[in-house]
Amino acid sequence: MKKIIVAGAGHAGLAAAAKLAENGFDVTVIEKNSRSAMGHDWEDRFDFSLLSEITGKDTAGFPAGSWRYRGDCAFLSPAKRKKIEIFYDETTRQKVMWRKPLLDMLIENAEEKGAKILFDTEILSPVCEETGVKGVATALGEFTGDIVIDSAGAFSPVKKNLPDSFGIDKEIKRGDLFYGWRAYFNKLTPEMPKTPFEVYLYHEGEQGLSWCCTNENTVDILIGRIDKFGQEKIDEQLAIFRKDHPWIGDEIINGGQYGIIPVRKPLTLMVANGYAAAGDSAFMTMPMNGMGIDLSLNAGRILAETLIKNAGTGYTAEVLWEYNKRFHIEYGAFASKNEGLKNALLSIPSQGVDFLFENDVIQSSDLSGAGKNMNFKVLMGKFARGMKNPKYFFAIVNGLIKGGAASSLYAKPPVNFDRAEIDKWSKAIESKRIEIL
Numbered sequence: 001m002k003k004i005i006v007a008g009a010g011h012a013g014l015a016a017a018a019k020l021a022e023n024g025f026d027v028t029v030i031e032k033n034s035r036s037a038m039g040h041d042w043e044d045r046f047d048f049s050l051l052s053e054i055t056g057k058d059t060a061g062f063p064a065g066s067w068r069y070r071g072d073c074a075f076l077s078p079a080k081r082k083k084i085e086i087f088y089d090e091t092t093r094q095k096v097m098w099r100k101p102l103l104d105m106l107i108e109n110a111e112e113k114g115a116k117i118l119f120d121t122e123i124l125s126p127v128c129e130e131t132g133v134k135g136v137a138t139a140l141g142e143f144t145g146d147i148v149i150d151s152a153g154a155f156s157p158v159k160k161n162l163p164d165s166f167g168i169d170k171e172i173k174r175g176d177l178f179y180g181w182r183a184y185f186n187k188l189t190p191e192m193p194k195t196p197f198e199v200y201l202y203h204e205g206e207q208g209l210s211w212c213c214t215n216e217n218t219v220d221i222l223i224g225r226i227d228k229f230g231q232e233k234i235d236e237q238l239a240i241f242r243k244d245h246p247w248i249g250d251e252i253i254n255g256g257q258y259g260i261i262p263v264r265k266p267l268t269l270m271v272a273n274g275y276a277a278a279g280d281s282a283f284m285t286m287p288m289n290g291m292g293i294d295l296s297l298n299a300g301r302i303l304a305e306t307l308i309k310n311a312g313t314g315y316t317a318e319v320l321w322e323y324n325k326r327f328h329i330e331y332g333a334f335a336s337k338n339e340g341l342k343n344a345l346l347s348i349p350s351q352g353v354d355f356l357f358e359n360d361v362i363q364s365s366d367l368s369g370a371g372k373n374m375n376f377k378v379l380m381g382k383f384a385r386g387m388k389n390p391k392y393f394f395a396i397v398n399g400l401i402k403g404g405a406a407s408s409l410y411a412k413p414p415v416n417f418d419r420a421e422i423d424k425w426s427k428a429i430e431s432k433r434i435e436i437l
């Protein structure tokens, strides 16, 4: 029986653990947090269908009060002169779920299917042989197995301490991470704006995004930047929010913590002998909005399928490349596409973003449907309006072109695990990156 070590009880690891345990594998998940500390104290948006598939429960079977539909949305330009409103219908309305019950469902499901989960056990590093990984080191000693599934997040101590010779990229550049602080405040009056979920791009002229979401009984505030910030910035931004939203109280009902989200294209190479990264450890989020739950669950699913299919062999990099390739073809190509636009937007000054909003170069269809309504007439209209300021317009066009080129490359990974070919492919993808200054 193959022995699987899952580093971190993240979404990817728990999805893989459940599927593998169900198929008779010996699975141990090692998690640094205690059971009660699992999950942050706020709601996340994702598509619930994969969670339903994994746990066998539809929304009626989710814990009571764990999810809801979110209100209509408005995007505000940096100078707040332009507001793009998006009204959803029953088919497009966004659903959000509290993180703790989401993780409870994944943990219970993995345990029911036979995975062992060791909480309160911090992983310190991988245990490596010359050519691969054979386990992880913790304060309780070493845990070894046929493969380590690295689901320990963006700062995974497993990935960070892999030998450079494995070729897995460990660099994090400026703009690859989004630093957020989020809290739900009490609500002083029954005020309910027409578009309760307001998203501020380049908030207060700074590189990042914030939101103010007025709920029935609370106001959910997110302050987000691409650089770290402290309490002074939070106090300053809350004071600004309260001027426009006098119904925001002082009492924090939920949250009140920082979180860090990777917002870059996924790792190109994410496997080695006895090792596979999945989820944030491989930067599997949508660069534009940091959504990573569905990508992580899907990565866990694909990885488990690969391990089950190849149970009769050793888990070499050659075998695991099948997972690596499948993830990029099915999801990586799509996820990487909007890094170009995101980095391009963050590379121009806030006045540039105002120009693009105010001249309808960025429209509601771009923000709600990822350019679904792009036909020749729409594009020509954007071109005519955008050319009023070619510098900003071409910066965005460049972002779209480079994002598209990176996406095409992700969709065609080398057929076999050939390090020279993989390095060439990775370099070609990296050359499409737009640096953020």
Ligand SMILES: Cc1cc2nc3c(=O)[nH]c(=O)nc-3n(C[C@H](O)[C@H](O)[C@H](O)COP(=O)(O)OP(=O)(O)OC[C@H]3O[C@@H](n4cnc5c(N)ncnc54)[C@H](O)[C@@H]3O)c2cc1C
Binding pocket: 007, 008, 009, 010, 011, 012, 013, 030, 031, 032, 033, 043, 044, 045, 046, 121, 122, 123, 124, 151, 152, 153, 154, 155, 156, 157, 180, 182, 258, 259, 260, 261, 278, 279, 280, 281, 284, 285, 290, 291, 292, 293, 294, 296
């Ligand atoms: C503030 C915030 C808001 C977000 N909002 C959304 C959203 O609305 N929608 C969405 O789709 N995504 C959202 N994301 C992104 C999403 O949370 C991640 O993409 C997703 O959780 C990645 O899952 P994962 O499998 O990589 O594991 P993670 O959720 O990253 O979990 C990693 C696990 O590893 C454990 N771990 C870490 N180090 C060690 C160690 N040394 N030893 C043992 N265990 C360790 C951690 O405690 C944790 O349990 C948000 C992220 C943050 C931070």
